[in-house]
Amino acid sequence: MDTLSLLMEGFAGALTFQNIFWVVLGCFLGTAVGVMPGLGSSMAVALLLPVTFALDPTAAFIMFSGVYFGGLFGDSTMGILMNTPGQASAIASTFEGHKMAQNGRAPQALATAAIGAFIGGFVASVVVVFFAPFLAEFSTKFGPAEYFALALFAFVATSSVVTDSAVKGLLSLAFGLGIAVVGIDSVTGIPRFTMDSPYLFDGISLVTVTVAVLALGEVVYFATVARFKSQGEMLKSKGRPWLSRAELREAAPAWLRGTAIGLPFGVIPAGGAEIPTFLAFGAERKLDRRRPDPQFGKGAIRGLAAPEAAGNATTGMAMGALLALGLPVSATAAIMLAAFRQYGLQPGPLLFERAPDLVWALLASFFIAMIVLLVINLPFAMVWAKLLLIPQPYLYAGITVFCGLGIYATSGSTFDLLMLLGVGLVGFLMRMHDYPLAPLIIGMVLGPLAETSLRDALISADGDPAVLFTGPIVLVLYGVLLLVLLLTLRSKVTSRTRRDV
């Protein structure tokens, strides 16, 4: 019952007028960027990162989590109505969701998505509340070798499991690791790769890189390439925006199965909500084929309900893993980890002891965010679709101005603006040549952790590498990693051999 009383205190902290304002603002922003194709929650969090330094940490994180969840609520709207998913986590929902809309069931599809996202997120939040403290306590057993194994796990999983081409993913990751080693070495104090320039002594700011890669590079890419691609036509959504009892009964098991599939992926650093959404979709399709009257391909409500629930369940658990272990599983979570560091907070077991009011207020705000998001998404999905009326030039010009604002406001130097442009151009090139960007961010965030824990472990063992492979936790981690890699390899081979479905 200790947890419950802590959670109640958290609600007391989160339900102040100010914090409710931030959570609502975060939800609105998140839904907005989720709805608009081409924008995603990682871009929104990256853009907000610099300007939130003026806020107190609790307010900032409450807003971030609103954006993170909101992105997942909003992303399916355009997928359903236009067949253009707002971000990668909505691709799986788009298949059946758009078919439903084509059959004139657009409002029901939107409702299914919103309720699915709500259920997934809500269940995940409950699990996190009871699970995260245990996870945090468990992680006090972690030493340098364990943290190195964890970081290595995240590196390999994000760069090779999620992406189409493992070589490109690993290159992106190595690039991030390389950027992170610039600056004064934290162990010995020796400046590295700085060309004796005082600008580089503190290293290349993570804020600059995230904004450059996720926002500015994206703007350049959109201006030069993506805006010439033809877009689908938007379907109108008319009729009852709620579900009949039969539809509810049809969707309910899929929501729950999706949630169950999504939950474990929040703790596995495999790039966020993309994989579980596809797994949930695939599982529903398999179940559907056994039924006497298969619905898939004709707009199956289950094919939409399951991935939506899975996506938000993963996101909720990912927040738990971030808080309890300090382990980011997606680019958005990585940026939030960076935000914690900027405030001088280190997520992990110590966070629960040192800043309990922040942690519990944040956890409580998850529930508030879910309810706010359900309210602003369920009846008003069509209103959100109106966001597409914003002229593209103004939208992207505004985003660019915001990039400049954030970076100049945090650094106050022209040098950082030029660095922003330079890294942004690299990000643009990577985007153009299909190099995934999330591994870069993960590499940059976790690189220093990997390096210091590797060195700590080796130095304490007099340079004996065997220390990296001793202890049950480490061995389990490497074992799971190996298993994940083998499974990926198998699924890649099988998907290559039968490409149809």
Add this chain to the structure above:
Amino acid sequence: MTQQVAGADSASVEPPSTETAPARPFLLGELTMPLVFTAFATYLLVGLLSMSVPDSVDFPGPRFFPATVVGVVYGLVVLDVLVILRRRRAAGSAHEKQAGKAPSGSTAVGAADTTAPGDDAAPRFSWRSFAWVVGGFLVFALLLEFLGWIIGAALLFWCVARGFGAARPLLTLVVGLTVSSLAYIAFDMALGLSLPSGILGGGF
């Protein structure tokens, strides 16, 4: 909308009549990223070699981890280039089989097939937009402290909007000034971030 299709780099504009020259991206275009990664790794390598580390530092010193990264980058770049070359060869031979028969049915993955007129799948690259957006940001970065936030950001807004093909310059300027002023009020005055006032603030 102006569609300034790039002729130089990303999309090749070879005459469709030539049999053996399939339209596909130039090798240099595809090798851009490997080149960037190589340059970066070389920068790190030079830094590694010129770094002075006292002998007292224990084994995995400040050079160990970066050296690993450099090695990994070089290795992966080689692999990446091999993949690109192999794919080009496969795409090229697929093209040769089809050349003359059906120029629109390109099987090259992601190839810029501009031979088929009005082909939607062909990625276009607009150098004009690139120049407006990147040039605009460069000017903004260099002149921000002189011009001040309101003028500088409005200029940036205007340039990027032009890069996206905004039609009415005057209206765009008004919108840009509104956005930059609102941002100044919200973030400098209300939230206390420091934005430069520049020439507007000089006399006050």
